[in-house]
Amino acid sequence: MADHSKDDIFQLIKKFGAFLTLKFNNLFHNLDSRSIGAIAGLAVAILFTWRLLRSPSEPQRRQPKRETTAPSSSGPTNHSNPNQISSGVSSQDSGAQNVIDEFFQPVKPTLGQIVKQRLSEGRKVTCRLLGVILEESTPEELQKQATVRSSVLEVLLEITKYCDLYLMERVLDDESEKKVLAALEDAGIFTSGGLIKDKVLFCSTETGRTSFVRQLEPDWHIDTNPEIIHQLSRFIRYQLQIASVKPERSAGNILSSPSLEEFFGCV
Structure with a gap:
């Protein structure tokens, strides 16, 4: 599951990079005070999105290890629910995708x-x-x-x-x-x-x-x-x-x- 998630994140970063390349080309073509502000905003967005994309990667690598520890047949069990883990990862990936999708919304020209x-x-x-x-x-x-x-x-x-x-x-x-x-x-x-x-x-x-x-x-x-x-x-x-x-x-x-x-x- 970790490899699959890494591939998804890589694809998101690649998609976002292509978007940024297009936007930077447009901004530098018609550079003015509003364009400079837009560049600054995009820089902040890059940092925020990168941190958001990285945050789920560590837990995803550790979670499968906890599942391999088999408890004794007696006493209460502490198994993590696989559905809950999958739901948490899916929710984090969805949040990252939503951030990128917002940037892909067409910018209305003046x-x-x-x-x-x-x-x-x-x-x-x-x-x-x-x-x-x-x-x-x-x-x-x-x-x-x-x-x-x-x-x-x-x-x-x-x-x-x-x-x-x-x-x-x-x-x-x-x-x-x-x-x-x-x-x-x-x-x-x-x-x-x-x-x-x-x-x-x-x-x-x-x-x-x-x-x-x-x-x-x-x-x-x-x-x-x-x-x-x-x-x-x-x-x-x-x-x-x-x-x-x-x-x-x-x-x-x-x-x-x-x-x-x-x-x-x-x-």
Whole structure:
């Protein structure tokens, strides 16, 4: 039984070592203050797990020796119950396995990490406002009001931390521009420091928005208009089409999602 237990422990250590190798590779790839704290935590966990794995090994070697001593036929017997011994070892092994299993639970990435991964390290992003950032979907609606979608704010602010973001939209008059800028300012988009009012661009035609994108040459463009998406597919590395229904046909560099926040897994 001792050899069998040693083999099990060896396998657990081997499994845990492979896990640590993977985690250390990931941590050193994106090393920051949180990663350093995670490394320290893993070091403590290694010591704790090693001690936990070693603790049952000594009793397991001694217990079979006690069972070989046969008592006299007279008087009370002091045999150890084999079932109790087996249960104790199994419980200790189970505790060690539980510790390791906790480390094997997938670590949920932060929204910032998801944004960087999904955008493939893209550094410049252009995005239309209507139907993506704003609740309104037509320029005519902007003449009455402009409302920032609350569910998109967190994602938008994370994008501004990692990317050079430009917002753009077709409007029918100057008042619409003022309403849009006021709505963005009230939502706190300009206070993070990643986006300024000069990077919110307005035009009077859809062709004007296409020209903006061509001139800025972003890594990503986000839009709701399938025609613009199609026209830009030859010039822009990646595009995200916001559409309630997934397009049947699209180029390999065009992705789709019902909303910007859903693309980053925030819904």
